[in-house]
Amino acid sequence: MAVTLVFLGKLADLAGVSDKQLEGPLDWQGLCDELQGPLADAVKQDRTRIAVNGQVLADKTSLSAVDGDEVALLPPVSGG
């Protein structure tokens, strides 16, 4: 078991993959340490949100994921 990071939208392009496994536990600082360059900048941007197991965090810096969790990184949306 591990924490699964899912990259949505342009974050998948920046990461070069659509998902990635990390060893848990994972908090905001641990996530920031894991990401580099433009990907890290995009994830830290105000309008990028984080969801854990389908629940969007009100404050992404409160991230606290353990093995088995799915952590989705959600850049600004555009539909319709």
Next chain:
Amino acid sequence: MARDVRLLTQPFNPGQFVGPFTNAHPGLGGVCTFVGEVRGDSGVEALELLHYERLTLPGMEKLADSAIERFDLMGMLIVHRSGVMHVGEPIVLVSAAAKHRREAIEAVDFAMDHLKSDSWFWKREKRADGWHWIEPREQDHDDLARWAQ
């Protein structure tokens, strides 16, 4: 059939959904339907919408529920595409059935504004030089803000 919300990965024919939706609400006073298609902008070869399984459909269902409650609808239909689309293909269909016309019209406007800039989709366009991610325009945020009042 108060709420019918679907996320499709293949092209669809809007008429196929609107007929049964209308028939499912006998006694309605009005049905308003909007269909959004891939615009024939110069240079755009294709459009791709991506979604996230855990959030996108549940979010659309919540949106339909809030429109039904806010506008006192008899029913709401939302069909949204995901995947690669070409010019002229439908992207989204929203239909509202109500006792009175204004509620139906406003509910569709409300749902579309939320689908454009407050739903879990990511859009990119393919041009001659490759794919480009599209973020909501300022106008989309202004359109959405109207409903907060």
